[in-house]
Amino acid sequence: MSTALVILAAGKGTRMKSDKPKVLHEIANAPLLIHAMQAGASLEPQRTVIVAGHGYEEVRQTVVDHDPEAIVVLQEEQNGTGHAVSMCRDALEDFDGDVIVLFGDTPFVSAQTLERMVAARADNAVVVLGFTAADPGKYGRLIMQGDSLEKIVEFADASPEERAVTFCNSGVMLAKRDQLFGLLDAVEPHNAQGEYYLTDIVGIARDRGLPVTAVACDEAETLGINSRAHLAEAESIFQTRARAELMDLGVTLQQPDTVMLSYDTVIGRDTVIEPNVYFGPGVTVESGTRIRAFSHLEGCHIARGSSVGPYARLRPGAELSEHTHIGNFVEIKNATIGEGSKVNHLSYIGDAAIGESTNIGAGTITCNYDGVMKHHTAIGDRAFIGSNTMLVAPVSIGHGAMTGSGSVITKDVPDAALALARADQVNKPGLARKLFEILKSKKQKRDGVA
Incomplete structure (x- = not known):
């Protein structure tokens, strides 16, 4: 049976106290709505429909960016x-x-739970998702008779016996399209709010003699986000689960609670993640790498056997080949680092391509921006870039070439050539002593010292 996914995302979320639509608030660097779409995508739906209201254009753009085929109403x-x-x-x-x-605003419903709902639909007209609550509070109660869902009772309307029931309604439902809309046609706004409740279709289905059931899931899957506190709780739940999944897959997290992951982080087995590492969106780390402490990664790919950090920053477009070394206080942006190459100290490499087995000395900068446009730097294989070299793009350094420390390179360097681009050193005997005496005298006068 084919499946269509409907996601309700029209609410403003007043308790968030935000100008942003509630469903666009993020956990793990993705909007709540995207988490819900990914959960539903596990069913491989033939159609996805998002119901938007508050902040319609923002919600629509977010949906289309994630899934251009989704429909937003x-x-x-x-x-x-x-x-x-x-x-x-x-x-x-x-x-x-x-x-x-x-x-x-309910991001954690699992693929396994949705699959069980689909399986249950084979014998039922309507399937409701329920959970056993540790504190049922004012949730609607699911009143079961064996496998049959007899009714959903709102807390305000429940008897003392019904309030003692801990099996609660999540609001998630599954039904065949024609029956769903047929049942909705019979719903009346007989409530204090004058609203049309989806949950009313259960009673209507029962009155028509249609079978209805409920599938149970873990309470954490049904967490709805209604406040900043809920958002923080959801972030914690996501991070705890994601870290556990990585460790189960063979990744070492030396201090798991300090590692922050994104919704799409991919890390291969036998990788070691040291404390206080942040993974932004779009990061893939292959097997057998080491990400050292206090590094910040986003939009990058790191091939197997590489080492990054400590205190490194990889920005979008950073592509590290196998067995590369990116060291402390190095920033890489929109650049490819060839196999076996090293950028180990205090350097910025942006809009560049570095060949294989090349060494980039400490303090090297690719000067890629002229104030209007970005320019590219190309460095060949087995090159040696001396410390404190400024590479003024666009510029090319050949295979096996070398730059002298402290050089400002503005012209292409041929293969195997040594480029020196700095002023000759001049020594003035005794001038340092004279300058110090002059400076000390000025300081004494400034400070009023006789």
Whole structure:
């Protein structure tokens, strides 16, 4: 059976106290909505529909950037979850299959849970996702009779016996498209808010003699983000899970609680991550590498057997080949470092291509920006760049070439050539003593010393 994914993302999120739509607040460097889309993507849906309202254009752009084929529909007035799902009717008019409804502020529903819901739909018209709550509070209760879901009771309407039930409603539902919209047509706004509730379809389905069930998941999967405190809690949950998964895959985290990961971080086995390393979006680290303490990585690829840091920064477009060495206080941006090459100390390499087995001396800078445009630096294989060399791009250094320390290189250097670009040293005998005496005298006068 084919599946369509509907994600409700229209709410403002007043408790976030933000001008930004709630679903665009981030955990692990991705909006909550993207986490929900990735969860639903595990079902390989034939169609994805996002219901947006507050901040529609921002939400739409985020969705399209992530999945250009997704459909974004507008819910101008937020009249409840049932009303929100009904906004998808036209987008799913020609779709024949199951529709699963997720929430853009609930990022942790697992692929395994969704697969169990799909399996349960084979014998039921409607499948609801529930969880056993440690503190049920004011959640709606799922009243079961064996495998059958008899009803959903809101806390305010529940009897003392029903309030004692700890199996609670997450709001996530699955139903066949034609039955879903047929049931929604019968929903009435009989509540204090005057809204159309998606949960009402359970009672309507039961009245029509249709089978309904509930699938249970871990409570943590249903965490909804409604405040900054919830956002911080969700970040902690994500990081704890992601770190554990990496260690299970054979990655060493020397001090796990200090390593921050992104939603798309990929790290190969036998890699060692030292304390206080930050992984921004778009980082792939191959096997057998070492990322030393206090390094910051984003948008980069590190091939096997390499070493990075401590205190290194790899920015978007950094591509490290196998067995490269990037040392302390080095920044790499939009540059390729060839196999076996070293940039070990206090250097900036940007908009550049460095060949194999090349050594970049301490304090080297590729001067890539003229105030308007960026320019490229090319350095060949087995080159040696002396310490404190300024490479003024565009410039090319040949294979096996060398630059003298302290040089400012503005012209191409041929293969195997030595480039020296600095003023001749001149020594003035005794002048240092005279200058010191003059300076000391000026300081005494300034400080009023006789």
